[in-house]
Amino acid sequence: MNSKNIYTLAIESSCDDTSAAVLLNDKVLSNVVARQEIHEQYGGVVPELASRAHQQNIVPVVDVALKKAGITKNDLSCIAFTQGPGLMGSLLVGGSFAKSLSMALDIPLIAVNHMKGHILAHFIDEEGYSKPTFPFLAMTISGGHTQIIQVDSFFEMKIIGETTDDAVGEAFDKSAKILGLPYPGGPLIDKYAKDGNPKAFPFTKPKVDGLNFSFSGLKTQILYFIQKQTQTNPNFIEENLADICASIQHTIINILMDKLKLAVKETGIKQIAIGGGVSANSGIRNTLKEAEKKYGWQTYIPKFEYTTDNAAMIGIVGYHSLLENKTSNTDVVSKARIEF
Template identity: 65%
Template sequence: MSKKTIHILAIESSCDDTGAAVLKNNRVLSNEVAGQKVHAAYGGVVPELASRAHQQNIVPVVDQALKIANVNKSELDAIAFTRGPGLMGSLLVGTSFAKSLSIALDIPLIPVNHMQAHVLAHFIQDDSQKQPPFPFLCMTISGGHTQILRVNSHEEFEILGETIDDAVGEAFDKTAKLLGLPYPGGPLIDKNAKEGNPLAFSFSEPKTPNPLDFSFSGFKTAILYFLQKEQKKDSKFIENNMNDICASVQRSLVNILMNRLKLASEQTGINHVAIAGGVSANSEIRSTLKAMENEMGWITYIPKFEYTTDNAAMIGIVGYYKYLNKDFSTENIIAASRLDINK
């Protein structure tokens, strides 16, 4: 390419975090995120409140990202943004802003698939994380998605298995809610589990027609019935066993994930294995995957914490590869709440 340095402004607004990042080629110069505390009172994300908060946050977050990166708007070469999947109201805020700025600056507009971005976060040039070779397996785990992918290139993703109902992140958060823990509860289960006995209670692993698929709906129901049964015997059961319950639930969920991942590796013969998505910040998932290097002979890839949860840097890295391929869009592009991994 004739232009050696590419500056991309990336925008992420798929759920309840407003993110903006500036990348210089495949390196992150800034990665700013504004969260939304308003949802805690409701025990989950309220779509209407999320979109309103995005409208309030997007201008200051973008401005902050540009200032920290020390990049002027006139130096930008493209605008990358999350097209989907996600909450439609939230996506519309980021999409509209990106379109407007692209037109105003007369620079290319690059729509990005949020799920591709989680996977390609591994390719952000950062001295503290290594990049997997193609093909590799990637398990994307978040509040809304659970998938095992064979990643053949920066543009080609093959779904080997996915959830047929709920995502693993929802199983963590729903369990936390049943235990009376505040939202978001997944990180609190992880924290309490460190002080508990993971063998204190056992929960069965759901079966699926495709052995690489996941199902967490029945798992959540099993936790509900288990707690109701034990509380009839002891009204303070949760209070007295909080750490053990958290440790046992987390161990069961991690086992479900890892058993599918082991099977995918055996079936494909691929031993380069990565994780991505917000739930990949879970400490037991990370330590268990690392232990697989000895047990299974895997080479594993774990993203930095700031690239696991929803963030704009991961949107920017997809934007960078799309820019190299001149994969641009017109202002007629629309947000999509549902979006296939290869679109």
């Protein structure tokens, strides 16, 4: 298909953010996200509440995305939506809307793997950001995923390492919960870590074969450490919060970097791209920039707005899918778990 003036409407509803974006080819014209703050009082995402909020948000969010882009629905070339993985109720809202609109407008429908969106977000045309060339290694780090993926082309990717239990985002959030920090706690650990000593409290890194990860043991180790310290000093967390956060973050980053270094050694690929919500973490971003100088890597770190769940990353997959005529039928089904 000719790439001239392809307008893609993208919809992302895999978890608790309702997002719609409009892309002109590989350039983002609008990227609107409606966040659901109701989950904060529960300490985590409540699936039923999330799907109800998506139903309320999806029409106004799409409307705003089209208006910001300066086009109407009749200008659209295709509609891309998140098929999975994610919360089933949330996915169904976005998928049903996308199917209905694609049928009404008689334009192609494209089902997108959410994790591929995080990877291909690096191909959004954004001033000041260079794009990786194939092959490259992508590390997806989020609340639900921790993976190392060898990316050989836009649609040839293979997982070469992944977590055997908790995802890295869970490790951050659960550690924050142990410290009594509100949800979502990962960004707060990053915030307090900036003022702390990363070597104040050494935590043991798990021994996991190959390129796989494990974070559940670290979480348990942090829990026992805090319980022991607060027994002798009830104010331990309050008095040492910055150092505790810095030590936790330092350990998690070391776990990630050890596996990345091994992946580079095994594949010979020195182009590294990160994606997913945890790639917003300043410690990880800084460590990757240092690794570029230290190991001769080329590192690609996405713009902040493309790290957390957003529709622009779904749109860029939709655009490249349409170029290769990889479209979906309206009988395509949403999936909480999906093959990569």
